[in-house]
Amino acid sequence: MYAPQILIEAALNGLMTGAVYALIALGLTLVYGVLHIINFAHGALLTVAMFAVWGAFALVHVDPYVAMIAIVPLMFGLGYGLQRFVIGPASHGNDNNVLLVTLGLSIVLENGLLALFTSDTRALDSDAALQVIELGPLLLSTPRVIGFVAALAVTGLLWLLLNRTDTGRAIRAVAREKLGARLVGIEVDHVYAVTFGLGCACLAVAACLLMPTYYVNPRSGAAFVLVAFTIVVLGGMGSIAGALVGGLIIGVVESFSGLLLGDSLGQIGIFLIFILVLLVRPAGLFGARA
Amino acid sequence: MTSILAPSRRAVLRTGLAATSLVAMPAILRAQGAAVKLGIIQPVTGALANDGDLGKLGAELAVQDINAAGGLKALGGAKLEIVFADSRSNPETAAQETERLNGEGVAAIVGGFGSGLCATASQAASRYDLPYLIDVGVADQLTKRGLKNTFRFSPSFGMVTKNALERLVALNDAAGKPARTVVIVHEDGLFGSGLAKLLQTELPKLGFEILETIAHPSPARDMANVVLRIRSLQPDLVIPSNYYGEFVLLARTMLQQRVRPKGIYAILGGGASSLRFVKEFPQAAEGVMDCNHWPDPKNPLTAELRKRTEAAGRAFAYNVPMNYSAVRLMAEAIEKAGAPDRQKIIEALSTQSFGSGVMPYGQSKFDTGQNTSAMPLNTQVQGGDVKVIAPEAFAEAKANFPLKA
Numbered sequence A: 001m002y003a004p005q006i007l008i009e010a011a012l013n014g015l016m017t018g019a020v021y022a023l024i025a026l027g028l029t030l031v032y033g034v035l036h037i038i039n040f041a042h043g044a045l046l047t048v049a050m051f052a053v054w055g056a057f058a059l060v061h062v063d064p065y066v067a068m069i070a071i072v073p074l075m076f077g078l079g080y081g082l083q084r085f086v087i088g089p090a091s092h093g094n095d096n097n098v099l100l101v102t103l104g105l106s107i108v109l110e111n112g113l114l115a116l117f118t119s120d121t122r123a124l125d126s127d128a129a130l131q132v133i134e135l136g137p138l139l140l141s142t143p144r145v146i147g148f149v150a151a152l153a154v155t156g157l158l159w160l161l162l163n164r165t166d167t168g169r170a171i172r173a174v175a176r177e178k179l180g181a182r183l184v185g186i187e188v189d190h191v192y193a194v195t196f197g198l199g200c201a202c203l204a205v206a207a208c209l210l211m212p213t214y215y216v217n218p219r220s221g222a223a224f225v226l227v228a229f230t231i232v233v234l235g236g237m238g239s240i241a242g243a244l245v246g247g248l249i250i251g252v253v254e255s256f257s258g259l260l261l262g263d264s265l266g267q268i269g270i271f272l273i274f275i276l277v278l279l280v281r282p283a284g285l286f287g288a289r290a
Numbered sequence B: 001m002t003s004i005l006a007p008s009r010r011a012v013l014r015t016g017l018a019a020t021s022l023v024a025m026p027a028i029l030r031a032q033g034a035a036v037k038l039g040i041i042q043p044v045t046g047a048l049a050n051d052g053d054l055g056k057l058g059a060e061l062a063v064q065d066i067n068a069a070g071g072l073k074a075l076g077g078a079k080l081e082i083v084f085a086d087s088r089s090n091p092e093t094a095a096q097e098t099e100r101l102n103g104e105g106v107a108a109i110v111g112g113f114g115s116g117l118c119a120t121a122s123q124a125a126s127r128y129d130l131p132y133l134i135d136v137g138v139a140d141q142l143t144k145r146g147l148k149n150t151f152r153f154s155p156s157f158g159m160v161t162k163n164a165l166e167r168l169v170a171l172n173d174a175a176g177k178p179a180r181t182v183v184i185v186h187e188d189g190l191f192g193s194g195l196a197k198l199l200q201t202e203l204p205k206l207g208f209e210i211l212e213t214i215a216h217p218s219p220a221r222d223m224a225n226v227v228l229r230i231r232s233l234q235p236d237l238v239i240p241s242n243y244y245g246e247f248v249l250l251a252r253t254m255l256q257q258r259v260r261p262k263g264i265y266a267i268l269g270g271g272a273s274s275l276r277f278v279k280e281f282p283q284a285a286e287g288v289m290d291c292n293h294w295p296d297p298k299n300p301l302t303a304e305l306r307k308r309t310e311a312a313g314r315a316f317a318y319n320v321p322m323n324y325s326a327v328r329l330m331a332e333a334i335e336k337a338g339a340p341d342r343q344k345i346i347e348a349l350s351t352q353s354f355g356s357g358v359m360p361y362g363q364s365k366f367d368t369g370q371n372t373s374a375m376p377l378n379t380q381v382q383g384g385d386v387k388v389i390a391p392e393a394f395a396e397a398k399a400n401f402p403l404k405a
Helices: A004-035 A042-060 A064-091 A095-117 A142-164 A166-176 A178-183 A188-210 A222-235 A240-261 A263-280 B002-024 B026-032 B049-068 B091-103 B115-126 B157-174 B190-205 B224-233 B244-256 B275-280 B300-311 B319-337 B342-351
Strands: A132-135 A138-141 B036-042 B080-086 B108-111 B132-134 B150-152 B181-187 B209-216 B237-241 B263-267 B289-292 B353-355 B363-367 B377-382 B385-390
Touching: A004 A042, A004 A138, A004 A142, A004 A166, A004 A188, A004 A222, A004 A240, A004 B224, A042 A064, A042 A095, A042 A188, A042 A222, A064 A095, A064 A188, A132 A142, A138 A142, A142 A166, A142 A188, A142 A240, A166 A178, A166 A188, A178 A188, A222 A240, A222 A263, A240 A263, A240 B224, A263 B209, A263 B224, B036 B049, B036 B091, B036 B319, B049 B080, B049 B108, B049 B300, B049 B319, B080 B091, B091 B115, B108 B319, B115 B132, B115 B150, B132 B319, B157 B190, B157 B263, B157 B289, B157 B377, B157 B385, B181 B190, B181 B224, B190 B209, B190 B237, B209 B224, B224 B244, B237 B244, B244 B263, B244 B275, B275 B385, B300 B319, B319 B342, B319 B353
Parallel strands: B036 B080, B036 B108, B108 B132, B132 B150, B181 B209, B181 B237, B237 B263, B263 B289
Antiparallel strands: A132 A138, B289 B377, B353 B363, B377 B385
16 A cells, blocks of 8 residues: 555645646536537647647747736637637537537647647646645645646636626526527627637636646647546536536546556546446536536 | 869759659659669658658658669669658558559568558568568567568567667676666557566566556556656666657656656667657756667768758657668668569568668678667667667767666
8 A cells, every 4th residue: 555645645636637627628518508519629629729838838938827818818719710600600500510510620620730730749848847846745746736726716717707797697598598598689609609719718728737747749639538528427517616526536536546556547437437427427416507 | 173063063963953853753764764663651640650750751861862872783873763651650551552552663662660550561562572671660570470571670579678688687787786676667558568568577587676567558648646656666777668758758757756766777768769858858868778779879870860860850760760771771682683673672682681771780681581680779868968878889978877866
């Protein structure tokens, strides 16, 4: 058995990784909750954001955390444009079409990145990546602590946006009753696009938090999306609190099963939870309220 | 001065024109009836694209040099012409593309990279008695399938691990046996698991104790847990066996978590002797050792190839010298065969010996398809560069082992 210090560190590592997972799942769950579509292009869009962070660092020498100021609005704009001018019009109001459109979009994005950047693996050579915060005997990676705090903050901001602003009220109205919202004068197409944009903005933040310690190639987004789907199912489709709690749980489970069973088998923990949730509580932890 | 310069300028122009027409108008070259077509197959898209790209560059540089020096002299100065095929990192495509190369009438094929890609491509080539020279596919079985057309220029997996273990023992003994305990970190695919299994049986016989064997998937999102375990086990030596992305993640996380074993000794390491890794993460790379394919550092052509690779905007890796040398070897075989005749080339490859270009193989000679002179070199990252530390005949620097903190 491992020393308590190692176990504590594994739990903290899990929480910190889980917070970033939660952020990625947040974008997915938001789009599902409002548009009622599963966005298959989520992984590819994450990769796009990660390349943007890498590009900002490698070409213009902007720190990933500073780059957030530019990349988050850019990704919001990209998401807004995609939903408004590509996914929306191409779907002709049919949800099955949307699935295919987002799937096609992911293929186009991935291969576009492949053509532009080749399949090379790239990482940031940033000094910040190697810094640690010493907490007694524990060594906590500084970028991951930043990632944890920032992910929680963004979740909080998103919650405030949805609950305390007119835009948020409009989004919730459209999510609850599309026709009713249209009748009271809410522009549904605009709200859809804003929601999709918010989902992409979450990915942009996640990319900025990931890149100091992770690497990017045209397929790196895919590694996170399967986990994000599991989190969305665990937390309840469309629930923000669910995505956060689910993300943290999955992070810790992955960390411990990785430590105890080895990293290859560590994935088992995640998918066991996935199956158990589907069997025992198909609506997810917070699903009933959504 | 001008009288000396003038002809050389003309010569440069001539080669330049030849190179242009090679790209733009292959039909004209064919009309001369002199060019010998050489198939080059590499994965330049897909997961292995980075390696394939460098391999292709090496082959192109070799053909450039051969043609600039007057082509294949034994064939009346016939020029070599590359017919390129992209295997897209996919074994099925590798076989299909080999069929296409056969259809285009190539005299021989050089390349492959991944073991799986080499396996299907050489099999397809064998149906047409098309000579196939593998650059770096390491799986032992590749030359054990009874295919008469298939030859491997580089050492097999078995040869590399045998060398790696002998040199590890020598390294440890020379330093007064500071290392006894080992942790193996490997990717859970065919390559990493195969190596780990072999090490688990061989290392204890050599007096090492394996504390743990840690497997991880590729791609891995995170190496924090792997490093946590290494930290709790405190091994003297870490032996990683994984691909570039994961190796970099591991090395960086170890540095961050202040895990400093007495040595990191990679065998066919994904990033351990990659100059890109050294350039991007000098701190994490410093001191890492690797037993891998590597060109002879004392051959002046090696430094020249490195310059030409960097001039092409790429980071130098073994794929360039390996394919450069393999193409030169194939050109020599075609010359020795006296004609671009497939049977005669296979006959020449199976019976004669050849120069090894910039690889440290001396004279290459093939026994049932395997180059018996091939061997890996041991390198270590020292002062921001990759230096050869073993064997003695090729060493540029002394090993830094055990690592000083």
